[in-house]
Amino acid sequence: MSGFDAGGSQLDTSWFLLLAAVLFILGTIGVLIRRNPLVILICIELMLNAANLTLVAFSRQLQNLDGQLFALMSMTVAAAEAVVGLAILVDIFRHRDAEDIDDLSELKG
Amino acid sequence: MAVAGGIGVISFRQPIRSVLSLVVVMLALAVLFLLLSAQFIFVAQVIVYAGAVMVLFLFVIALLGPAREMGKSRLRFQASLSALFVLALFGLLWAMLQGVTYRQPDKTVDMSLFGTVQSIGVGLFTKFLYPFELTSLLLLVAAIGAIYLSRKEGDDR
Amino acid sequence: MTNSQVALLILLFPAAGAILLAGRGWRLPRIVTRIVGPGVVWASFLATLYLFANSVSGDFTYWTWIKSGSFDVPFNLLVDNLSIFMCLVITGVGGLIVTYAVGYMDKEDGPSYARFFTYMDVFVFSMLLLVLAGNFIFLIIGWALVGLSSYFLIGFWYHRRSAVLAARKAFVMNVVGDVGMILGAFALFVTYHSATYAGVFSQLQPRICGHGGPCPQATDTNSLELAAFLLLVGAVAKSAQLPLHTWLPDAMEGPTPVSALIHAATMVTAGVYLVGRMHPIYDLAVYAHGAVAIIGAVTALFAATIAIVQTDIKRVLAYSTMSQIGYMFLAVGIGAYTAGFFHLLSHAFFKALLFMAAGNVIHAMNDEQDMRKYGGLFRQLPRTSWSFLIGSLSLVGVIPFVGFFSKEQILGAAFSKPDASLALAVWAFGFITALVTGFYTGRMWWMSFAGKPSPDRPVEHPHEAPQVMLVPVVILAVLATIGGFIQTRALGFGPHLVDDFLKSAVGAQAWEGGASEVIATFVTMLLAVVLFLAAYRIYIQHAWKPWTAVVPWAQRVLERKYYFDELYDAVFVRTMDGLARVGLRYVEEPVIEGILTGTGELAEAGAHNLGLTQTGYFRNYVLVFVAGAVVVTLLILARVSS
Numbered sequence: 001m002s003g004f005d006a007g008g009s010q011l012d013t014s015w016f017l018l019l020a021a022v023l024f025i026l027g028t029i030g031v032l033i034r035r036n037p038l039v040i041l042i043c044i045e046l047m048l049n050a051a052n053l054t055l056v057a058f059s060r061q062l063q064n065l066d067g068q069l070f071a072l073m074s075m076t077v078a079a080a081e082a083v084v085g086l087a088i089l090v091d092i093f094r095h096r097d098a099e100d101i102d103d104l105s106e107l108k109g
Numbered sequence: 110m111a112v113a114g115g116i117g118v119i120s121f122r123q124p125i126r127s128v129l130s131l132v133v134v135m136l137a138l139a140v141l142f143l144l145l146s147a148q149f150i151f152v153a154q155v156i157v158y159a160g161a162v163m164v165l166f167l168f169v170i171a172l173l174g175p176a177r178e179m180g181k182s183r184l185r186f187q188a189s190l191s192a193l194f195v196l197a198l199f200g201l202l203w204a205m206l207q208g209v210t211y212r213q214p215d216k217t218v219d220m221s222l223f224g225t226v227q228s229i230g231v232g233l234f235t236k237f238l239y240p241f242e243l244t245s246l247l248l249l250v251a252a253i254g255a256i257y258l259s260r261k262e263g264d265d266r
Numbered sequence: 267m268t269n270s271q272v273a274l275l276i277l278l279f280p281a282a283g284a285i286l287l288a289g290r291g292w293r294l295p296r297i298v299t300r301i302v303g304p305g306v307v308w309a310s311f312l313a314t315l316y317l318f319a320n321s322v323s324g325d326f327t328y329w330t331w332i333k334s335g336s337f338d339v340p341f342n343l344l345v346d347n348l349s350i351f352m353c354l355v356i357t358g359v360g361g362l363i364v365t366y367a368v369g370y371m372d373k374e375d376g377p378s379y380a381r382f383f384t385y386m387d388v389f390v391f392s393m394l395l396l397v398l399a400g401n402f403i404f405l406i407i408g409w410a411l412v413g414l415s416s417y418f419l420i421g422f423w424y425h426r427r428s429a430v431l432a433a434r435k436a437f438v439m440n441v442v443g444d445v446g447m448i449l450g451a452f453a454l455f456v457t458y459h460s461a462t463y464a465g466v467f468s469q470l471q472p473r474i475c476g477h478g479g480p481c482p483q484a485t486d487t488n489s490l491e492l493a494a495f496l497l498l499v500g501a502v503a504k505s506a507q508l509p510l511h512t513w514l515p516d517a518m519e520g521p522t523p524v525s526a527l528i529h530a531a532t533m534v535t536a537g538v539y540l541v542g543r544m545h546p547i548y549d550l551a552v553y554a555h556g557a558v559a560i561i562g563a564v565t566a567l568f569a570a571t572i573a574i575v576q577t578d579i580k581r582v583l584a585y586s587t588m589s590q591i592g593y594m595f596l597a598v599g600i601g602a603y604t605a606g607f608f609h610l611l612s613h614a615f616f617k618a619l620l621f622m623a624a625g626n627v628i629h630a631m632n633d634e635q636d637m638r639k640y641g642g643l644f645r646q647l648p649r650t651s652w653s654f655l656i657g658s659l660s661l662v663g664v665i666p667f668v669g670f671f672s673k674e675q676i677l678g679a680a681f682s683k684p685d686a687s688l689a690l691a692v693w694a695f696g697f698i699t700a701l702v703t704g705f706y707t708g709r710m711w712w713m714s715f716a717g718k719p720s721p722d723r724p725v726e727h728p729h730e731a732p733q734v735m736l737v738p739v740v741i742l743a744v745l746a747t748i749g750g751f752i753q754t755r756a757l758g759f760g761p762h763l764v765d766d767f768l769k770s771a772v773g774a775q776a777w778e779g780g781a782s783e784v785i786a787t788f789v790t791m792l793l794a795v796v797l798f799l800a801a802y803r804i805y806i807q808h809a810w811k812p813w814t815a816v817v818p819w820a821q822r823v824l825e826r827k828y829y830f831d832e833l834y835d836a837v838f839v840r841t842m843d844g845l846a847r848v849g850l851r852y853v854e855e856p857v858i859e860g861i862l863t864g865t866g867e868l869a870e871a872g873a874h875n876l877g878l879t880q881t882g883y884f885r886n887y888v889l890v891f892v893a894g895a896v897v898v899t900l901l902i903l904a905r906v907s908s
Contacts, residue, residue, distance in 0.1 A: 022199075043118060
């Protein structure tokens with residue numbers, strides 16, 4: 001079965017993958033463009049979600065449950081990462097005004 | 110809807126609106142998971158992701174105040190170079206999807222049993238036991254880390 | 267103990283002494299240096315005596331040093347009567363001088379004291395290596411080491427700028443000679459494919475016909491002439507003959523024992539040894555051979571004239587040395603080898619004596635060397651004065667001192683050599699030189715020891731030197747007095763031990779003298795004595811006007827040493843200076859400095875530029891990630907589609 005069937009079945013795997021790709025790209029743009037650290041973290045979550053979508057899509061395609069299980073793991077890790085990331089952010093911005101990630105450039109040189 | 114949400118995430122100036130857009134995206138994805146015979150994932154996405162993680166984000170935004178991005182960016186070529194690479198990446202991904210044929214599944218599975226809570230549970234405690242245990246450890250570590258990072262100054266407890 | 271081991275010991279003793287003193291000498295008590303320094307030289311002397319007494323002779327090979335194709339260089343020592351003769355002179359007279367130095371250098375502090383004797387032992391070792399070597403390569407090694415030791419010793423008081431410059435000058439000129447010598451050795455190797463004396467000389471034998479000259483059908487003398495001339499360059503530099511002589515007077519900056527040992531008795535005689543050792547070559551290379559004689563004769567007269575106007579007592583002796591070596595060159599140049607070596611021995615005796623006695627005077631006069639500030643020392647320093655007188659008379663060539671016998675033998679040989687106009691010409695030079703020698707020697711002695719004390723005298727009541735400095739002087743005085751009687755050929759009769767001894771090594775003098783020779787001998791001596799006394803009249807009694815008043819321009823020429831130094835300075839020194847400056851500006855600074863600092867700067871610039879990637883901005887880093895992802899994806903796609 002090839003992707004993008006002319007039959008236009010919306011359940012074709014290719015559509016899901018394409019959506020995941022788009023979301024991923026959007027998330028990447030966000031990380032690159034936005035300067036608010038919080039928003040950057042959110043975009044990273046977006047990218048993670050896109051990856052999960054890819055995993056689940058393939059899982060159904062190949063009828064192997066491993067993809068879903070992996071996505072579950074990924075979700076867990078993403079949660080943990082979000083927690084820690086936010087804790088760091090809070091710690092940093094307790095003392096400074098949290099606006100521009102470019103302010104955090106002490107590793108320059 | 111997911112795409113709209115995604116665009117919203119990156120576009121809003123106010124972070125709180127970005128967060129809410131992300132919630133939209135996550136809910137949309139949850140439905141898509143359901144379509145892909147991933148019932149358990151659907152539930153998990155709603156409860157864990159949209160529920161817990163996003164709430165956490167909202168609390169943090171509330172804590173830190175509604176900041177807006179001000180001023181001009183200090184990195185002059187960031188935008189143009191980003192556009193270049195991102196478009197390149199997208200183009201490549203799209204190219205990969207062209208004319209691709211998928212591998213057929215190794216063995217057919219009864220789709221009505223695929224992705225149920227029961228089957229996920231079976232998988233977690235057999236094949237994915239090791240990652241499962243490790244993930245719990247990971248969560249423990251994350252929790253400790255978060256507590257430590259958020260303690261007050263001079264507080265050594 | 268085999269003979270070859272004894273021969274090796276001759277070299278090893280001073281080497282061991284040098285190593286010990288160099289490593290530990292300054293830490294051990296001074297008495298150690300005092301014993302080891304001269305001690306090893308005396309040990310070598312005993313070893314040499316052993317070989318002498320047992321008439322040992324042989325070509326001893328110890329091991330093969332280089333073997334590359336037909337270039338075969340063993341470490342071998344050639345022990346024959348000539349090398350034993352030289353070793354006796356070096357270790358015997360050297361032993362006396364080094365012993366003397368124990369007292370002379372006493373004012374030095376610990377490390378310097380040990381350093382001096384280290385250098386002296388190194389020198390003795392090098393000189394012995396030079397004369398004992400059995401092949402050209404080790405000859406060159408010894409030759410170069412001797413030059414190096416001379417550099418060290420001349421510049422011993424390195425805080426004095428004049429000493430440093432003198433040492434440098436000596437070394438540079440010696441190097442010029444070294445180059446000539448090395449090229450000569452190479453020329454011989456190329457022609458005869460051997461680096462050893464035995465190897466080369468054996469191929470020359472067939473060319474020597476009965477009467478000692480080249481056979482008519484001998485080919486290939488051109489390469490021999492070339493080699494002989496090149497070797498001569500080395501000899502001329504080492505022996506301070508014209509035109510490579512300017513370093514010797516300056517070398518008097520070194521301590522007096524150094525002047526005595528190196529610049530009177532041994533190193534400067536290395537050139538004479540060389541010609542003697544290479545006599546199979548020079549017998550065939552007649553032009554080079556003649557050049558030896560001419561150079562010797564001219565230098566002898568040249569140096570003697572300059573000695574007339576010197577005011578520094580050591581410089582008089584330096585020019586005198588140059589002159590006497592000229593005599594030796596003259597002798598070996600006309601084929602009278604044994605006469606030349608006899609004069610070498612005799613000169614070693616009386617010149618070392620003169621230098622050491624002068625050292626005693628200098629020591630007593632608080633390091634004052636200007637003779638004009640001396641005067642009247644005879645009464646106050648009797649023993650030194652007498653020794654100095656014996657040495658002076660020997661130098662002038664007065665019977666019965668050894669100088670008479672050796673110098674007159676040379677002149678006699680030149681006078682009576684048959685069918686040789688060259689010999690007669692050089693005789694004339696030698697004759698006039700003898701007269702001038704009488705004059706300057708007299709001037710030297712009268713000015714220093716006779717007459718009234720000079721008002722500029724630094725020390726009112728000088729006292730004699732300590733025993734350790736007097737005894738060697740006295741010993742040499744005795745040797746200078748009786749030594750002549752081992753070879754009285756100048757008289758036309760009597761013993762000729764030196765001839766007999768050296769015959770086997772350098773061949774006998776091929777002609778006999780006659781009565782006219784003896785008459786010429788005595789005439790020479792008498793005229794020289796007359797001039798010796800004339801100096802008294804001029805300089806002490808002021809009865810006659812000094813010749814310098816008559817021809818003042820000549821005095822200037824002599825004082826400027828015939829302007830040789832100026833000439834060399836203009837031609838060579840300034841050129842080299844200019845070249846060095848050019849090199850500095852166009853090569854050293856841009857290229858070499860450029861490479862060195864440039865490499866550093868390049869590394870710095872590279873690091874700086876690489877550092878620019880560390881912007882510290884998170885978003886830049888993410889950009890790089892994405893770019894990387896693009897690249898990787900491209901690669902995957904490329905691989906998949908191929």
